[in-house]
Amino acid sequence: MPARVVVGAQWGDEGKGKITDILAESADVVVRYQGGSNAGHTVVVGSNSFKLHLIPSGILHESTLCVMASGTIIDPICLADEMIGLRERDITCDNVRISENAHVIMPYHRLLDGLQEESRGAGSIGTTRRGIGPTYTDKTRRMPRSIRMVDLLDQGVLRDAVAAQLAQKNVIFQEMYGHAPLSVDEVIEEISGALPIVTPYVTDARAIIRGCLSRDEQVVLEGAQGTFLDLDYGTYPFVTSSHPVSGGACLGTGVAPTEIGEVIAVVKAYTTRVGAGAFVTELEDATGENLRELGAEYGTTTGRPRRCGWLDGVALRTSAELNGATGLAVTKLDVLDELETIQIATAYDIGGERVDRMPENLDHMEDARPVYEEMQGWQQPLGECKKVADLPAQARAYLDRMTELADTAIWAVSVGPEREQTVAF
Numbered sequence: 001m002p003a004r005v006v007v008g009a010q011w012g013d014e015g016k017g018k019i020t021d022i023l024a025e026s027a028d029v030v031v032r033y034q035g036g037s038n039a040g041h042t043v044v045v046g047s048n049s050f051k052l053h054l055i056p057s058g059i060l061h062e063s064t065l066c067v068m069a070s071g072t073i074i075d076p077i078c079l080a081d082e083m084i085g086l087r088e089r090d091i092t093c094d095n096v097r098i099s100e101n102a103h104v105i106m107p108y109h110r111l112l113d114g115l116q117e118e119s120r121g122a123g124s125i126g127t128t129r130r131g132i133g134p135t136y137t138d139k140t141r142r143m144p145r146s147i148r149m150v151d152l153l154d155q156g157v158l159r160d161a162v163a164a165q166l167a168q169k170n171v172i173f174q175e176m177y178g179h180a181p182l183s184v185d186e187v188i189e190e191i192s193g194a195l196p197i198v199t200p201y202v203t204d205a206r207a208i209i210r211g212c213l214s215r216d217e218q219v220v221l222e223g224a225q226g227t228f229l230d231l232d233y234g235t236y237p238f239v240t241s242s243h244p245v246s247g248g249a250c251l252g253t254g255v256a257p258t259e260i261g262e263v264i265a266v267v268k269a270y271t272t273r274v275g276a277g278a279f280v281t282e283l284e285d286a287t288g289e290n291l292r293e294l295g296a297e298y299g300t301t302t303g304r305p306r307r308c309g310w311l312d313g314v315a316l317r318t319s320a321e322l323n324g325a326t327g328l329a330v331t332k333l334d335v336l337d338e339l340e341t342i343q344i345a346t347a348y349d350i351g352g353e354r355v356d357r358m359p360e361n362l363d364h365m366e367d368a369r370p371v372y373e374e375m376q377g378w379q380q381p382l383g384e385c386k387k388v389a390d391l392p393a394q395a396r397a398y399l400d401r402m403t404e405l406a407d408t409a410i411w412a413v414s415v416g417p418e419r420e421q422t423v424a425f
């Protein structure tokens with residue numbers, strides 16, 4: 001059976017966690033393909049809310065393997081904390097698997113991320129300060145070689161690798177930031193408590209995924225962040241250091257493009273983004289504030305208020321193309337319940353020219369003005385809708401417009417955080 005990809009179609013926080021959790025019920029394996037503990041997925045089951053940062057959102061299904069593939073980066077301390085927190089809530093985590101090749105976020109990466117971000121002042125790119133950028137930088141820089149999960153299994157290899165890394169990092173800490181150097185012992189001491197918790201799960205992740213594919217089992221590849229935070233296709237430099245787009249699923253897991261059958265693009269019924277960068281449909285008024293409150297738009301990882309605005313149909317169309325979306329999972333439609341009218345940007349006006357795709361040079365996004373189309377709100381609660389026929393005509397019209405703009409059919413609509421609050425199409 002070909003693999004399914006779940007990808008964020010916007011700037012992250014689209015509700016991928018909920019959609020992945022639903023897919024995980026029938027999946028044999030859920031694989032995170034990129035990013036690290038900068039992600040924050042929330043899965044709600046009854047009165048329980050689970051906040052996941054690194055562990056795939058299939059973890060609540062005990063019989064589904066949850067793999068962190070080679071494209072992810074692992075902070076052993078965060079992962080151990082996450083596993084301990086889940087175990088306290090009776091989730092065993094015995095179905096977790098971690099790729100030997102996933103690179104490790106070390107304490108010096110977190111320190112460097114914080115120092116860099118602080119020094120940028122007003123020019124901050126809004127990182128989560130969790131060491132993501134510096135770790136991916138070390139991975140691509142190659143020498144001294146970055147530490148991978150497999151290196152944590154051998155104390156001698158680990159010690160030598162930390163020493164080689166610190167020889168460079170300490171120069172930066174001292175000369176650029178006036179920060180005291182770190183010692184090999186203190187770095188190893190800091191991660192040592194986490195090692196016995198996470199290392200038993202380090203394995204050949206690609207063999208697991210390959211085995212599932214060859215047995216015709218269901219494989220779900222889960223992205224973190226979102227399309228426009230992609231290092232290549234996002235609003236550079238306000239992007240993440242990896243590839244959330246569906247193509248990143250192949251790179252990050254070793255699954256070939258021809259083995260992917262479906263790409264489910266998760267899109268919020270409006271737009272949010274965290275941190276700096278262009279945002280054409282942003283609402284810096286009471287309507288934006290209202291969306292933030294109704295949608296509880298505060299970061300799972302950082303608690304930062306998210307910037308809010310209308311649905312950007314230009315971004316949606318571009319995203320559907322970039323990801324090869326086969327279906328849209330529209331989330332948080334219920335957040336728009338009370339609105340009398342709703343705007344959708346169907347084009348941008350850039351210097352008097354009307355464009356319907358995001359420009360390749362995303363610097364031009366700063367000059368783009370939204371061309372809006374107004375739609376009628378439904379002004380009734382959607383939370384109880386179970387099937388398409390339960391959705392009011394105005395809501396269906398709004399979804400139809402999304403389908404037209406994205407040239408992609410709706411796969412499902414989410415009308416609340418609970419699993420049951422999902423309408424299959």
Ligand code: GDP
Pocket residue numbers: 008012013014015016017018039040041042043044295300331332333334335414415416417
């Ligand atoms: P992710 O990182 O893409 O998984 O998204 P987040 O977890 O950061 O944000 C999604 C938030 O919205 C979570 O708190 C979910 O419980 C919640 N959520 C998901 N789908 C819906 C929905 O359809 N309606 C409402 N009101 N909340 C939702």
